[in-house]
Amino acid sequence: MADNIIEFRDFGFQYKAQQSPTLYNIDFAVKKGEKVLIAGPSGCGKSTMVHCINGLIPFSYNGTMTGSVQVAGKETRDASLFEISHTVGTVLQDSDAQFVGMTVAEDIAFALENDCIPLPEMKQRVQQVAQMVNVGDYLTHAPGEVSGGQKQRVSVAGVLVDDVDVLLFDEPLANLDPATGKSAIELIDRMQQETGAAVIIVEHRVEDVLHRWVDRVVLMNEGRIVVDTTADELLSGTYLKDCGVREPLYVTALGYAGVEVTPQKHPHNLNATVITDEEKAKVQKWFHETPAAVRKASDDYILQVRDLNFGYEKTDVTVLHDISFSVRRGEMMAIVGTNGAGKSTFSKVICGFEEPRSGSILFNGEDFSTYSIKERAEHVGYVMQNPNAMISQVMIYDEVAFGLRNRGLDQEEIDRRVEEALRVCGLWRMRKWPISALSFGQKKRVTIAAILVLGPELIILDEPTAGQDYRHYTEIMEFLLELNKKGITIVMITHDMHLMLEYANRAVVFSHGRVIADDTPAHILTNPKIIEEASLKETSLYHLAMKCGIPDATAFVQRFIDYERTSVRHDKSV
Amino acid sequence: MTNLFNYIERDSAIHNLTGATKLICLMLWSFAAMGTYDTRYLAVLALLSMGLFKIGHIRIKDVSFMLGFTAIFLVLNTILVYLFSPHHGTEIYGTCTYLFGLEGYFAPTAEQLFYHLNYWLKYLATIPIILLFVCTTNPSEFAASLNRVGVSYSVAYSVALALRYIPDVQHQYNEISKASQARGVELSKKETLIHRLKSASAILVPLILTSMNRIEVISNAMELRGFGKNKKRTWYMARPFRVWDYLCIVGCAVLLIITFVLNHINGGRFYNPFQ
Numbered sequence: 001m002a003d004n005i006i007e008f009r010d011f012g013f014q015y016k017a018q019q020s021p022t023l024y025n026i027d028f029a030v031k032k033g034e035k036v037l038i039a040g041p042s043g044c045g046k047s048t049m050v051h052c053i054n055g056l057i058p059f060s061y062n063g064t065m066t067g068s069v070q071v072a073g074k075e076t077r078d079a080s081l082f083e084i085s086h087t088v089g090t091v092l093q094d095s096d097a098q099f100v101g102m103t104v105a106e107d108i109a110f111a112l113e114n115d116c117i118p119l120p121e122m123k124q125r126v127q128q129v130a131q132m133v134n135v136g137d138y139l140t141h142a143p144g145e146v147s148g149g150q151k152q153r154v155s156v157a158g159v160l161v162d163d164v165d166v167l168l169f170d171e172p173l174a175n176l177d178p179a180t181g182k183s184a185i186e187l188i189d190r191m192q193q194e195t196g197a198a199v200i201i202v203e204h205r206v207e208d209v210l211h212r213w214v215d216r217v218v219l220m221n222e223g224r225i226v227v228d229t230t231a232d233e234l235l236s237g238t239y240l241k242d243c244g245v246r247e248p249l250y251v252t253a254l255g256y257a258g259v260e261v262t263p264q265k266h267p268h269n270l271n272a273t274v275i276t277d278e279e280k281a282k283v284q285k286w287f288h289e290t291p292a293a294v295r296k297a298s299d300d301y302i303l304q305v306r307d308l309n310f311g312y313e314k315t316d317v318t319v320l321h322d323i324s325f326s327v328r329r330g331e332m333m334a335i336v337g338t339n340g341a342g343k344s345t346f347s348k349v350i351c352g353f354e355e356p357r358s359g360s361i362l363f364n365g366e367d368f369s370t371y372s373i374k375e376r377a378e379h380v381g382y383v384m385q386n387p388n389a390m391i392s393q394v395m396i397y398d399e400v401a402f403g404l405r406n407r408g409l410d411q412e413e414i415d416r417r418v419e420e421a422l423r424v425c426g427l428w429r430m431r432k433w434p435i436s437a438l439s440f441g442q443k444k445r446v447t448i449a450a451i452l453v454l455g456p457e458l459i460i461l462d463e464p465t466a467g468q469d470y471r472h473y474t475e476i477m478e479f480l481l482e483l484n485k486k487g488i489t490i491v492m493i494t495h496d497m498h499l500m501l502e503y504a505n506r507a508v509v510f511s512h513g514r515v516i517a518d519d520t521p522a523h524i525l526t527n528p529k530i531i532e533e534a535s536l537k538e539t540s541l542y543h544l545a546m547k548c549g550i551p552d553a554t555a556f557v558q559r560f561i562d563y564e565r566t567s568v569r570h571d572k573s574v
Numbered sequence: 575m576t577n578l579f580n581y582i583e584r585d586s587a588i589h590n591l592t593g594a595t596k597l598i599c600l601m602l603w604s605f606a607a608m609g610t611y612d613t614r615y616l617a618v619l620a621l622l623s624m625g626l627f628k629i630g631h632i633r634i635k636d637v638s639f640m641l642g643f644t645a646i647f648l649v650l651n652t653i654l655v656y657l658f659s660p661h662h663g664t665e666i667y668g669t670c671t672y673l674f675g676l677e678g679y680f681a682p683t684a685e686q687l688f689y690h691l692n693y694w695l696k697y698l699a700t701i702p703i704i705l706l707f708v709c710t711t712n713p714s715e716f717a718a719s720l721n722r723v724g725v726s727y728s729v730a731y732s733v734a735l736a737l738r739y740i741p742d743v744q745h746q747y748n749e750i751s752k753a754s755q756a757r758g759v760e761l762s763k764k765e766t767l768i769h770r771l772k773s774a775s776a777i778l779v780p781l782i783l784t785s786m787n788r789i790e791v792i793s794n795a796m797e798l799r800g801f802g803k804n805k806k807r808t809w810y811m812a813r814p815f816r817v818w819d820y821l822c823i824v825g826c827a828v829l830l831i832i833t834f835v836l837n838h839i840n841g842g843r844f845y846n847p848f849q
Contacts, residue, residue, distance in 0.1 A: 114800035406758025
């Protein structure tokens with residue numbers, strides 16, 4: 001068809017180094033000006049789709065293509081990467097890496113520079129698109145001086161400057177905090193309306209993308225398109241669940257309450273969803289009938305922090321102000337807040353990577369400040385966000401044994417402890433494997449095992465599930481829950497609201513280097529003031545409660561979590 | 575953290591010159607200073623370069639790290655030259671004037687000391703100019719100017735990109751090294767050299783692997799935005815040449831010519847006060 005800007009026909013692709021194809025029988029088209037969401041779990045082939053659309057396949061990645069892909073009516077294999085880039089503008093997942101200029105203005109101008117556009121025209125076009133995405137005030141700033149959300153805006157400006165017909169977003173929400181993610185979706189929507197370009201969003205966070213209208217959702221699994229339909233149809237079926245993609249929470253909650261979700265209810269957005277009085281009564285009934293879980297708070301503190309202040313040496317800026325809170329023995333808690341709120345810095349101070357200016361840290365009632373990094377590591381383990389940044393050995397066994405060998409323990413003791421850690425982490429049968437053969441989630445387990453083997457009572461994990469789809473997220477989190485049940489205290493640093501809602505018993509909220517809240521996740525995610533300050537987002541469950549006439553939204557959210565933990569995940573520990 | 579290659583954003587006559595001008599002037603100046611051992615001329619150049627520092631609004635403390643580093647290198651160099659060839663000056667100037675009533679192989683001679691003085695002046699005439707160039711030239715302008723003097727733009731851009739990522743890599747190194755220390759990696763001087771090398775590999779392996787990964791993403795990002803499409807590209811940071819740019823280049827060219835003239839008059843690179 002003439003008005004298809006992107007068209008796949010019976011398309012298949014197999015990477016050169018792989019045994020079997022990554023994509024099979026793809027039939028899919030995007031019309032001019034259309035807005036399409038491509039969803040699916042990790043490894044379903046959605047990144048490969050992105051590469052096929054923007055021309056990196058076949059021009060940068062080798063492999064065998066079957067069938068046809070046309071961009072603007074031309075087979076991609078007959079075009080060139082540069083030709084395609086004039087039609088399709090790609091905003092990469094990692095906006096840090098996409099930022100190639102030394103300043104915001106230069107980065108936006110990058111495509112124009114490569115096109116040999118004369119300087120006066122270039123300056124004018126840069127001004128114009130910078131205004132469009134609201135980064136006009138930062139034109140001379142360096143990449144290190146702008147926030148994650150601003151970086152993404154710069155990336156968007158960098159492709160808009162080329163007047164493209166298709167805007168392709170590869171996991172635009174992956175590195176953003178909830179509030180920034182929300183405004184990113186709003187920005188994408190506005191850009192589509194202003195430029196008339198087609199928009200393709202590849203993302204597994206369906207609920208967040210549906211914050212604004214999309215024309216169609218294409219769901220992929222195992223290299224095939226499962227369904228290509230409207231959001232309303234999609235949410236009315238069990239497609240998402242079957243593929244291991246998370247449904248919007250309000251859809252799940254309606255399901256628990258026995259309300260049937262149909263396309264006529266317009267479930268694509270909670271504001272548009274039609275819920276009859278009878279159905280509201282059903283939700284209320286479910287709320288009142290679900291028992292509230294009983295919690296017992298102990299007074300046994302493993303870590304107590306009092307009036308902690310920290311700032312980097314050469315600058316006068318204080319990064320942490322009077323941080324005071326305690327971690328109870330055996331709890332699983334979250335530290336949340338925006339990028340740069342001081343969460344990671346705080347954990348580095350605890351682990352001894354940085355020296356605080358003042359304040360005290362008590363571990364098991366003892367002063368921690370006299371301990372070296374090595375000594376602290378025997379009590380507190382720190383797992384970095386990127387497992388590749390921690391792995392230095394080739395074999396799994398050696399990686400886990402590394403810390404013990406450095407301590408000079410005898411072989412027998414090392415064998416015993418490594419075996420124990422590997423068994424706990426479900427890696428024992430892979431002990432002789434090279435680490436390179438593992439998936440991201442498995443590597444994460446290896447790094448956790450390598451910390452666990454040192455025998456800490458408390459583990460701090462920085463973004464334990466970053467970049468993971470729902471299935472792997474659940475896998476990692478259930479594993480952490482297991483560890484927690486074995487008595488290890490767990491502190492998770494995150495900006496994933498699902499994670500804190502579903503797995504943390506308590507959350508401490510950081511904002512601009514201060515602690516602004518210390519409460520249950522249900523309380524925090526229903527408190528507009530804290531949400532605003534910490535750049536979080538209300539959970540849709542809160543709005544569902546409002547819509548169904550349940551005044552105590554916090555209790556409703558809490559009930560949902562408890563119900564999931566006890567009835568769905570069969571977890572009796574709460 | 576010390577930033578080795580740091581552009582310092584300030585407003586000065588030197589900042590306002592284009593990158594290409596500064597690069598060309600730097601080369602002319604260096605050749606002028608390298609080409610001669612004429613004490614009088616080197617002294618003038620050294621004084622001039624310090625004056626330029628003032629004009630460029632660059633303070634000594636901005637470049638103290640590099641200055642200190644150069645000073646140590648220079649002292650070391652001087653001592654070594656003296657130890658290995660204490661009569662180098664005598665050979666050059668053809669006379670031997672012992673000082674302080676001492677005599678012997680290692681005894682100081684006026685010629686040797688004079689040679690060292692020249693050596694020091696040469697450094698004083700060139701190092702400030704290099705530092706000045708580094709401090710007053712924005713990395714992207716530097717890339718643009720490399721391209722203008724004939725270096726291919728992909729090479730020029732890689733240089734600029736490398737400079738841009740130095741702080742990132744430093745930051746990552748710091749993180750990884752702290753995390754490995756928690757697992758018992760020892761980098762302190764207490765350990766033997768072999769042990770320390772082994773420990774360093776525990777930090778370098780993950781650092782290299784994560785960097786490689788980034789390079790792939792960055793090169794994709796650049797290609798997707800048309801990098802490498804044309805033989806040429808324009809530069810957002812490029813600035814047109816102005817009168818001052820031409821004047822500076824001409825001025826530096828004159829300096830180089832003076833060097834040639836002096837070499838001709840002195841009958842060689844050395845100015846000889848001993849004959």
